[in-house]
Amino acid sequence: MSSDAPEKFDPGAGIAAEVETARIEQEMEQSYIDYAMSVIAGRALPDVRDGLKPVHRRILYAMHESGVTARSSHRKSSSIVGETMGDYHPHGDSAIYDTLARMAQDFSMRYPLVDGQGNFGSVDGDPPAAMRYTEARMAPIAEELLADIEMDTVDFQSNYDDRLEEPEVLPSAFPNLLVNGSSGIAVGMSTNIPPHNLGEVIDATTHLIEHPDCTVEDLMEHVKGPDFPTGANIVGRNAIHKAYKTGRGRIRVRAEFEVQEDRIVITELPYQENKARLVERIADDVNEGKIEGIRDLRDESDRDGIRVVVELKRGANAEVVKNQLLEHHLESTFGVINLALVDGQPKVLDLKETLEEYLDHRREVVRRRSAYELEEKEDRAHILEGRLTALENVDDVVDVIRNSESRDDAKAALRGEHVVEVDGEALPTFDFSEAQADHIVAMQLGSLTAMEAGEIEDEYEEVQARIRRLETILNDPDELDAVVESELEEIKDEYDDDRRTSIVEDTGTVTHEDLIAEEDVVVVVTEDDYIKRMPLDNFRAQHRGGKGIIGTELKEGDRVSSVYVASTHDYLLYFTNHGQVYQLKTYQVPEMSRTARGKSAVNLLDLDDGEEITAVVNTAEMEADEEKYLTMATRNGYVKRTSVEQFQNIRSTGIIATKLDEDDALADVEVTDGSRDLILASRDGMAIRFEEADVRSMGRSARGVRGINLEGDDEVAALAAVEPDRHEWVLTVTEHGYGKRTDVDQYRRQSRNGKGLIDIKTNDRNGRVCELETVGPGDHLFVMSGDGQILRTPVEDISTVGRNTMGVIVMDLESGDAVASVDVHPGETAADEVAADADSDAESEGESASASGDGDGD
Incomplete structure (x- = not known):
């Protein structure tokens, strides 16, 4: 009975039987692995043997x-x-x-x-x-x-x-992988092998042949480092050593350039650096203001080599421009990844392993070549032996060949496989091989001469000698190595040249400090903690009594609190009225014009509400072989010394410099060495001098001991240290702009915690004491008023008078203005030019400073 119903599908029949079921993730994983290995072995990575x-x-x-x-x-x-x-x-x-x-x-x-x-x-x-x-x-x-x-x-x-x-x-007769290097990106891995000098690599290879147990360090005696075709310089040896030791490393490559008086000339570039793009990038940075001091940029390169000229502006600091170029353009990093195929598998190799793999390959090449040549020579010797035998029996051989029916019969007769008869008599038979018989039958009659026979004998001797040599090479590993070494030396003699890339000492990477010109600057801080710096050259020296020039603009209600002079590369310690200390590089303070307000110090220092900078110490003064101390004085007359070693690691949030009573504040700080005298000056014009040793060294959290016994609402204005071997004066400046110089010897040494001596009269004309400093010949005084005026004047313009006197006018202040801060800049000569200011010579009434006695004031 037939039916129209479709046949039931049988999955095991027909073409369906050839379909295999597979999980898609497994199939994709295996396919990707196959693809990756194809790229690794067939495209992207070099073979360690020929590079x-x-x-x-x-x-x-x-x-x-x-x-x-x-x-x-x-x-x-x-x-x-x-x-x-x-x-x-x-x-x-x-x-x-x-x-x-x-x-x-x-x-x-x-x-x-x-x-x-x-x-x-x-x-x-x-x-x-x-x-x-x-x-x-x-x-x-x-x-x-x-x-x-x-x-x-x-x-x-x-x-x-x-x-x-x-x-x-x-076959690779030299270690091409190291000599020319290689680079490539495979799947999941990459290689980046730098080129090297041929002679150095061959020297290292021959050293390895002679000393198989040598170390990477031994090989580095020969291979100094990569040798790039474009020359330039490798910075430091540590990265080279790491790359050769581990197969990985990061090598800094620096352009070759010359810093001249008004230009920088670049003559070699780091490997694989695009010159046109480099010049374009430098030009862009100059136009955007990232690099300052460049006037012109020219590419003067020709067939003889690279020459890029960077013309500097008049007055530009060549070292700073050089460092800016180094940071952004003239240095690059070559990342070494010594990855190559070893027996078809990728492997990271150190220097010794790379050369060992090459030597194994080269030994195999020489062995196979020797075996091949030995077989050829043995075949040739065999032929020559047949020819010599034929020459010895030349008459019989000729008779056999002449009486043979055919060439093949002649060969068979010479092989002894057939007997040739002449007139019923058999001719002599021979036992030549098939190759010998073929050769003898093909010989020309001319080769039967005596001269030809001699040449055959000479060739036979040469072939036998060569056979013995080849057998020695094949049977003696030392002889095989000698052949490898000899051939490498021949390659070196033929192709070696001078190293192009120099290796220079690593002086550290270019820091931000290297990009800042080192110059003296004036730093201004206001009561509302605005801060800025200005070049010292902005302020010419004037005669005392001048009004000075504007040093900063102030917002309403703000006043200047301090001014000091420092180098842009100095590390400064900022001490506050709360007894905290912060650390900051001068160049971190923003540079602004004289008419600018400045930047809020809270962006640079983590100051609390109500915390103000009251003293600044340059760490350059702390760098010496002998023990140094930071000696601090508080408003209430306490003084203490703390070793500078306790200020080595200052956090960004600051650290405690001294403990303070609730109603006290830090007034001043000086760097001392334990052998100086200290002078404490009070706001009401008193001063006391005592030995530094009277104040024992104590920790940062200590309060200190009494330095001066203050009366009424008097408070400490300043602290000064006397240098024993320097001709010094004590300079006192009052808030109304008056001041005087007094010989330091007029301040006799007392015990600490005394009332001291009268230093200067503080009356309505002078006002209270603002600052006391010890100064010497050539020093310059920087006086800044609360309203932002700055006067720079030589200290020797200020009259030398005794203690307990009125002093002379130092700075002519506007009504309602007052001296806010004073700083001394050392190192200037007395011959400095002084700006001619018509008003600066005017002296106030009573400026002759009538003395009214020593007034010990004990």
Whole structure:
């Protein structure tokens, strides 16, 4: 009974039986692994033995097979690319031509493997001309990579269509992986091997042959470091050592340049740096203000080499411009990843392992070549033995050949397989081999001469000697190594040249400080904690009694609290009225014009509400062999010393400098050495001098001891330290702009916690004491008023008078203004120019400073 119902599907029948079930994630994982290994082994990574990727190897082999050697004429690049693509490398022609062009670039390859003719690109990043316009042939050194390839020295494999055979690796007569380097990106890994000097690498290789147990450090005695085709400088040796020791490292490469008086001339660039792009980037940074001091930028490069000229502006600091260029443009990092294929597997190798792998390959090449040549020589010796035997029996051999029916009968007779008869008598038989018989039958009559016989005997002796030598090489590993070493030395003699890349000492990376010109500046701080710096040159020295010039603009209700002079590279300690200390580099203070307000100090220092800067100490004064102390004085008359070692690690939030009573504040700080005298000055004009040793050294959290016994509402205004071996005066300045110099000897030494002596009269004219400093010849005084005026004047313009006097006018203040801060800048000469200010010579009434006695005031 028939039915129209469809047949039931049988999954095990027909084509369905050939379908395999697989999980998609497993299939994708395996397919990706297969793809990755194909890229790793077949495209992106070089072989440790010859240092070449497949595309490089195939181009060179195609040129070898086509006869495009160093001794032939150049051939169109398109022809070489076509033969490589058609026979060995079935990929895009552009990829093959790019590789061919790179092998011809002397700025990319330390030892170019291709001799190019035409435009093959430039260090400016210009691309090569089209392949139809350029021509190429093998460079002489490239032939050394292929030498003896026809002597069974390497294994061959079928090409992509099984039509031809190509070498799996080249014989490579020198360690090309290190000599020319390599770079490539595979799947999940990359390689970046720098080029090296041929002579250095060969010296290291021969050293390894002679000392198999040597270390990487031993090999580095020969291989100093990478040797880039573009020269330049490697900064430091530590990174080189790490790269050779581990196979990975980051090497800093710095351009070669010369800093001249008004220009910087760049003559060598880091490896793979694009010159045109470099010049463009420098120009952009100059236009955007990131680099200052450059007037002009020119590329004067020609065929003889690179020359980029950076013209500096008049007065520009060449060192600062140099450091700015170094930070952004003239240094690059070469990341070493010494990854190569070893037995078909990617492996990161150190310097010794790289050379060991090459030596194993080279030994195998020499062994196989020797075995191949030995077989050839033995075959030749066998033929020569037959010829010599034939010459010894020349009459019989001639009779056998002449009386044979055919050439084959003659050969058979010579082999002893057939007897030739003449008139019923058998001719002598021989026991020649088939090869010998073939050769003897093919001999010409001319070779039977005595001279020919002698030449055969000489050749036979030479062949026997060569056989013995080859057997020695094959049987004695030391002899084989000697051959390898000898051939390497021949390569070195032929192609070695001078190192191009220098290795310079690492003086540290360029810091932000290196980008700031080192100059003296004036720093101004206001009561509302606005801060800024200005070049010291903005303030010319004036005669005392002048009004000065504007030093800062103030917002309403704000007044100047302090002024001080420092170098932009100085580390400064900022002490506050709360007994805290903060650390800041001077260049971190923003530079602004004289008429600018400044920047809020809370952006630079973590100040609390109501916390004000009351003293600034330059750490340069703390750098000395002897013990140094920070000696502090408080408003209530306490004084203490603390070793500078306790201020080595100051956090960004500051640290405690001294303990303070609730109603007390830090007044002043000085750097001392334990041997000085201290002078404490009070607001009401009293001063006491005592030995520093009277104040014992104590910790940061201590309050200190009494330094001066104050009366009424008096408080400490300043602290000064007397240098014993310096001619000094005590300079006192009052808030109304008056001051005086007094010889330090007039302040006799007392015990601390006394009332002291009268230093200066504090009356309605003078006002209270603002500052007391010890000064010497050549010092300059910087006086700043609360309203923002700054006066710079030589201290020797201020009259020298006794204690307990009125003093003379130092700064002419406007009504309602007062002196806010005073600082002394040392090192100026008395011959400094003083600006002619018509008002500066005017002296106030009573300026002659009538003395009214010493007034000890005890």
